[in-house]
Amino acid sequence: MKLSFMLSEIASGLRRNLSMVVSVILVTFVSLTFVGSAALLQSQVGKMKGYWYDKVQVAIYLCSPNPETANCAVGGDGKYAAATAEQTKGIEEVLNSAELKPYVESFQYESQEDAYKNFQEQFGNRSMADSVKPEQLPASFRVKLVDPEKYDVINERFSSLPGVDTVVDQRQYLNTVFGIINTASLVAVIIAAVMLVCAVLLVATTIRLSAFTRRRETGIMRLVGASKAVIQTPFVLEGVIASAIGAILASGVLWAVLQFVVQDRLAQQNLNMAFIDPSEMLWVAPGLLIVGVLLAWGSSLLTLRRYLKV
Incomplete structure (x- = not known):
């Protein structure tokens, strides 16, 4: 009896304040989308660091007629x-020395002709490529x-060696x-924080209006001895429920972006880059749902304490 009564009260409240409930859903959806985006961006940073830091090199540029x-x-x-x-040859001998063996995994020499060839492969379709000559590009050790x-x-070992122009860390x-x-x-987190405040205020307003429109019913329930939990639940x-729907929508949109934008487009167009995949939502989605539910639960209880005396 108690369960059927609560369900009927919830359905009645959602119908009476439909426009406010929709507003709560939309604001929660937008705010949690930004929260999820911030989490996914940080995950992408971690993925890229793990991928690229394994491939990162130090470039020892040799002196040329146009040094840096x-x-x-x-x-x-x-x-x-x-x-x-x-x-x-002296630089190569230092790279092969026992002193640097614990630090150097491998290295290769890139001549001016090799540097020019790589330059043309990367920038050959630009007008400036025609004005660059092989002798203008420095040889280097990668x-x-x-x-x-x-x-x-x-850097400390090679920056002062004869013949070395600069030592550059690709990181x-x-x-x-x-x-x-x-x-x-950070921008996503700031926007999310503002939108979450809006969501909390909207939830509080919705609950306050719902409590006001049903003040006669709650008064009767108090008179017949209904408990505080039965009245407030x-x-x-x-x-x-409104916040949970918003969290589910946010999770669905973020999953769609990861699947159809990141994996089906970006990952296919940039095969040499590491991207996160939709499986990231296995931990992001529950987090968004928990955040949405807790915010709604907390703001509802605070509002009821003030506007619904039981």
Whole structure:
């Protein structure tokens, strides 16, 4: 009897405040979509770090007629001189030394001709490619580290060697990309926080209106000895149900984005990049549902304490 009564009260409340309930669903849906997006973006950052940090290299650029720094020697004509064969051999010997064996997994030499060929493959369709000559590009050693975090060891050892122009850690380019994604995550969290506040206020307003429209019924229930839980539960469940629907919709949209945008398009167009897949929703979706239910439950109880004296 008690269960059927509660169910009828919940259905009645949802019908009476249909427009407000729809508003709660939509605001909860939008806010939790942003919350889920922030979580997925952080997961994507972790996925990319794990994938790219294993492939990251340190580039030891050798001196050329157009060096990046003033480390290179100046020839008799007053111009910078390219690294000599002896200097190049000396750098290779250091890379093969027992001193760096614990840090260097492998390395390869890229000549100016190789650098020019790679440049043309990457930028050959741009107008600037025609103005670049092989002698303008520096030769380099591409070093794969056992631990990418040990870049400072390589930098300190080679930055002052004769024939070395600059030592570049490719992680700095990746960190720029990760920084952009982290910024997007932060923006999503801020928007989500604002929308969650709106959702809490809407739930509170919906419950307050529902309690006001049914004040006569609740008065009668108090007179016949109904418990506090029996009177308040239908109101609380109205907000919880609306928020749960919003969380389910948010989870569905995020799953669709992961499947049809990330996996079916981005992943297929960028085979050399690591992307998260829809299985991430196995932990994101329950989290969104819990957040939505807890917010609705908490705001409903606080509202009822003030506007529904039992």
